[in-house]
Amino acid sequence: xxxxxxxxxxxxxxIKKSLLIMLLFVTFAPIFISMRAPEFQxxxxxxxxxxxxxxxxxxxxxxxxxxxxxxxxxxxxxxxxSNKKIAISKYIVxxxxxxxxxxxxxxLALLPFTKVGGVGxxxxxxxxxxxxLFFGIYIPLTFKLGYVKLQMVSxxxxxxxxxxxxxxxxxxxxxINITSSIQSLSDLTIIVGIVVLTMxxxxxxxxxxxxxxxxQEY
Amino acid sequence: MNTxxxxxxxxxxxxxxxxxxxSLELKENCITGFLGKNGAGKTxxxxxxxxxxxxxxxEIIFFSNRYKNIETIKNKIGVVLDDGYFYDNLNLKQxxxxxASTYKEWDETTYKNYLKKFRLNESQLISSLSKGMKMKYxxxxxxxxxxxxxxxxxxxxxxxxxxxxxxxxxxxxxxxEEGKSVFFSTHITSDLERCADEIVxxxxxxxxxxxxxxDMIESYxxxxxxLDDLERISSKSIKILDQTKYGFTGITSDYxxxxxxxxxxxxxxxxxxxxxxxxxxxxxxxxxx
Numbered sequence: 207x208x209x210x211x212x213x214x215x216x217x218x219x220x221i222k223k224s225l226l227i228m229l230l231f232v233t234f235a236p237i238f239i240s241m242r243a244p245e246f247q248x249x250x251x252x253x254x255x256x257x258x259x260x261x262x263x264x265x266x267x268x269x270x271x272x273x274x275x276x277x278x279x280x281x282x283x284x285x286x287x288s289n290k291k292i293a294i295s296k297y298i299v300x301x302x303x304x305x306x307x308x309x310x311x312x313x314l315a316l317l318p319f320t321k322v323g324g325v326g327x328x329x330x331x332x333x334x335x336x337x338x339l340f341f342g343i344y345i346p347l348t349f350k351l352g353y354v355k356l357q358m359v360s361x362x363x364x365x366x367x368x369x370x371x372x373x374x375x376x377x378x379x380x381x382i383n384i385t386s387s388i389q390s391l392s393d394l395t396i397i398v399g400i401v402v403l404t405m406x407x408x409x410x411x412x413x414x415x416x417x418x419x420x421x422q423e424y
Numbered sequence: 425m426n427t428x429x430x431x432x433x434x435x436x437x438x439x440x441x442x443x444x445x446x447s448l449e450l451k452e453n454c455i456t457g458f459l460g461k462n463g464a465g466k467t468x469x470x471x472x473x474x475x476x477x478x479x480x481x482x483e484i485i486f487f488s489n490r491y492k493n494i495e496t497i498k499n500k501i502g503v504v505l506d507d508g509y510f511y512d513n514l515n516l517k518q519x520x521x522x523x524a525s526t527y528k529e530w531d532e533t534t535y536k537n538y539l540k541k542f543r544l545n546e547s548q549l550i551s552s553l554s555k556g557m558k559m560k561y562x563x564x565x566x567x568x569x570x571x572x573x574x575x576x577x578x579x580x581x582x583x584x585x586x587x588x589x590x591x592x593x594x595x596x597x598x599x600x601e602e603g604k605s606v607f608f609s610t611h612i613t614s615d616l617e618r619c620a621d622e623i624v625x626x627x628x629x630x631x632x633x634x635x636x637x638x639d640m641i642e643s644y645x646x647x648x649x650x651l652d653d654l655e656r657i658s659s660k661s662i663k664i665l666d667q668t669k670y671g672f673t674g675i676t677s678d679y680x681x682x683x684x685x686x687x688x689x690x691x692x693x694x695x696x697x698x699x700x701x702x703x704x705x706x707x708x709x710x711x712x713x
Contacts, residue, residue: 222513285527
């Protein structure tokens with residue numbers, strides 16, 4: 207646990223210069239957007255989900271960029287540290303960024319003068335599941351492709367995302383049914399289900415990352 | 425004397441370079457100098473030993489297979505890499521905390537003693553360290569977890585003579601302890617002349633010599649004579665290092681034969697650098713082995 211703690215701490219130290227800016231962004235962006243777009247004042251689920259995904263993505267990208275610029279990762283590979291611990295620490299880093307965003311957003315939503323729309327437990331858990339599923343694939347991909355190649359892939363995904371989303375909604379109407387089915391489940395079922403799902407995703411992602419790192423050359 | 429590292433026929437092929445059938449043995453309580461020009465394959469072999477590169481073929485045996493898993497082996501190896509390979513944004517303490525938590529036998533007292541000895545401040549950022557200080561820090565980390573084998577990649581390159589001497593003294597002291605060994609790559613022969621017990625020479629991805637340093641130095645002589653003398657010496661027995669219209673300087677292992685043939689010829693003890701240059705330099709008389 208001490209190793210993972212030190213790895214997580216290391217990742218945040220690597221981006222410490224950007225942390226204050228991100229904190230300010232997480233605090234003021236929802237207030238600004240809610241004031242400019244009143245539709246978010248009644249229901250903030252979409253705003254919160256987008257903010258959480260963006261902040262976790264930015265945090266992870268900045269860390270990956272620092273990892274690429276500095277050579278410390280090579281030193282870790284010569285120590286007895288297991289690659290699985292390195293991968294798990296990345297999932298914890300992302301989860302912490304997500305938790306921080308959630309806490310700040312929920313506090314903002316509780317303060318009436320901010321006009322920030324509230325978000326329910328189902329919205330929070332669904333965002334969490336989406337983020338963990340996304341990073342479940344994205345973290346092993348970073349180890350496989352490296353930061354530069356992954357950035358190209360990310361740009362491609364961002365560019366193609368409107369088309370992909372419209373394709374999904376066109377051909378997979380069942381997705382909507384899944385969303386409404388989730389809404390009908392109890393909070394406890396959703397929490398337990400998503401926590402289990404996240405554990406499975408992290409465990410598969412860590413194993414895949416560990417196997418990829420084992421084959422890498424430095 | 426036990427073998428701490430046994431490398432057997434290790435090969436690695438790149439598009440522009442090949443490390444071919446490398447075999448060498450490292451003995452306990454020895455400093456083995458790994459000598460080669462820039463680009464000869466020293467770092468590639470060290471990276472293969474450390475698992476940073478994967479070998480195409482061959483076998484690497486650590487500590488005569490005394491330890492069964494790679495984690496235990498890594499616990500017994502201390503590493504000092506050229507340029508450190510640290511996270512520059514971290515301070516010494518933060519970097520140490522990551523490293524220390526991975527080793528089973530991390531000794532905080534030993535680490536603190538080295539920091540004191542090297543006059544390093546734990547709160548200093550790694551990015552602010554000079555090359556010499558980075559090397560000292562890497563050495564402090566490598567020597568603080570009970571490593572039995574210290575692997576160092578060009579630790580003295582770019583360092584001033586005082587720091588180089590300090591490092592060599594530490595290494596000499598380290599191998600005095602039971603079961604400790606050092607594998608030390610460099611292209612600076614004077615450092616090895618001071619401290620190495622064994623010498624391994626690599627050139628163009630091939631090991632061209634491995635022997636005891638004193639035996640190696642003793643088996644060669646510098647030869648100086650006139651051009652007339654040179655005509656009487658077989659080209660197979662000498663490697664010419666320098667030739668002018670007045671005379672020549674060469675290096676040979678057949679010095680007794682040459683002395684018998686030309687008694688007035690000057691023979692001088694060869695330095696490791698002379699031998700290294702003769703072994704790896706541009707070949708003028710290609711027959712020389």
